[in-house]
Amino acid sequence: MQGYTKVQVVWLLLLMSSSSSWHSVHGGESDDVQCLKDLKQSLVDPKGTLESWVFTKHNIDGYICEFTGVECWHPDESRVLGLSLGNQGLEGPFPRGVELCGSMTTLDLSGNKLAGPLPERISDQLAYITYLDLSNNSFSGEIPAGIAKMTYLNTLALQHNQFDGRIPALGNLSRLVSFSVAENSLSGPVPDSLQRFPLANFTGNPRLCGPPIGKKCKKRFRLRIHVRPIRIHLRLRRINDASCIGAAAGFVVGFVVAFYFPHRFLFCRRLRPYIFHVCE
Ligand SMILES: *[C@@H]1O[C@H](CO)[C@@H](O)[C@H](O)[C@H]1NC(C)=O
Ligand SMILES: *[C@@H]1O[C@H](CO)[C@@H](O)[C@H](O)[C@H]1NC(C)=O
Numbered sequence: 001m002q003g004y005t006k007v008q009v010v011w012l013l014l015l016m017s018s019s020s021s022w023h024s025v026h027g028g029e030s031d032d033v034q035c036l037k038d039l040k041q042s043l044v045d046p047k048g049t050l051e052s053w054v055f056t057k058h059n060i061d062g063y064i065c066e067f068t069g070v071e072c073w074h075p076d077e078s079r080v081l082g083l084s085l086g087n088q089g090l091e092g093p094f095p096r097g098v099e100l101c102g103s104m105t106t107l108d109l110s111g112n113k114l115a116g117p118l119p120e121r122i123s124d125q126l127a128y129i130t131y132l133d134l135s136n137n138s139f140s141g142e143i144p145a146g147i148a149k150m151t152y153l154n155t156l157a158l159q160h161n162q163f164d165g166r167i168p169a170l171g172n173l174s175r176l177v178s179f180s181v182a183e184n185s186l187s188g189p190v191p192d193s194l195q196r197f198p199l200a201n202f203t204g205n206p207r208l209c210g211p212p213i214g215k216k217c218k219k220r221f222r223l224r225i226h227v228r229p230i231r232i233h234l235r236l237r238r239i240n241d242a243s244c245i246g247a248a249a250g251f252v253v254g255f256v257v258a259f260y261f262p263h264r265f266l267f268c269r270r271l272r273p274y275i276f277h278v279c280e
């Protein structure tokens with residue numbers, strides 16, 4: 001050790017540790033790190049909440065666990081347990097990359113300015129999620145029916161968004177204990193499987209109906225009175241009136257002309273003697 005200074009020794013140790021951790025993750029980065037990179041990239045972050053997400057210490061296992069809003073299964077392991085990014089002023093679509101956080105059980109994106117539809121495949125992307133809070137954003141479109149396959153869900157908070165269409169049947173979600181879709185633009189009946197939740201968690205959707213909402217569901221089809229044939233009939237009668245007058249006038253003119261100028265109209269000579277001359 002004679003030829004080495006203290007600084008050189010520290011560098012040597014750092015190099016060794018980085019090369020050993022290099023082997024513990026494939027391709028140099030774990031999927032969970034890529035998950036956070038994609039998520040950060042897909043969102044606009046005016047408040048700079050995600051500025052602490054700096055991906056340069058990739059040689060230290062678990063370095064992402066110190067990022068704002070990231071909770072890991074173990075502090076020395078880059079494996080995301082949950083993301084708490086509520087009320088951070090985040091903008092953009094439903095974030096990309098979440099399917100790479102394969103061990104994530106909670107996702108809180110509430111109180112941001114996220115907009116647009118939820119991914120159709122959300123149930124494949126968040127297969128083990130137990131807690132999903134997307135409330136108080138501007139998400140729109142239909143609530144994906146695939147949510148029914150997220151069988152570990154115990155909390156689903158979708159209130160205060162712009163979801164429309166019908167609420168999908170979520171009968172398979174036997175662990176669901178907290179559910180809200182209040183303050184959206186949903187319509188139609190509340191599925192049987194969700195009628196056990198309190199009225200307050202459905203309010204603010206004027207076109208929802210059936211229990212637990214007081215309003216009765218209307219029948220979907222109504223009879224319409226057809227006015228059109230009557231109008232066509234009237235117009236036809238008017239045409240008839242006009243043509244009657246025309247035909248009568250034509251008959252009178254024809255009669256008078258034939259009466260005074262019979263030679264112009266009678267071409268058969270044998271009939272000429274029978275012409276009745278009125279004024280000769
Ligand atoms: C929604 O979030 C904003 C902050 O982003 C907050 O000011 C507001 O009170 C929240 N509204 C509801 C209904 O939670
Ligand atoms: C409910 O679960 C069963 C079996 O797990 C599955 O076949 C069915 O498609 C699920 N229903 C919905 C609406 O996802």
Ligand SMILES: *[C@@H]1O[C@H](CO)[C@@H](O)[C@H](O)[C@H]1NC(C)=O
Nearest residue numbers: 159177178179180197198201
């Ligand atoms: C109703 O919604 C609120 C959020 O608005 C939630 O905290 C509560 O757990 C929900 N209740 C049930 C029974 O789902």
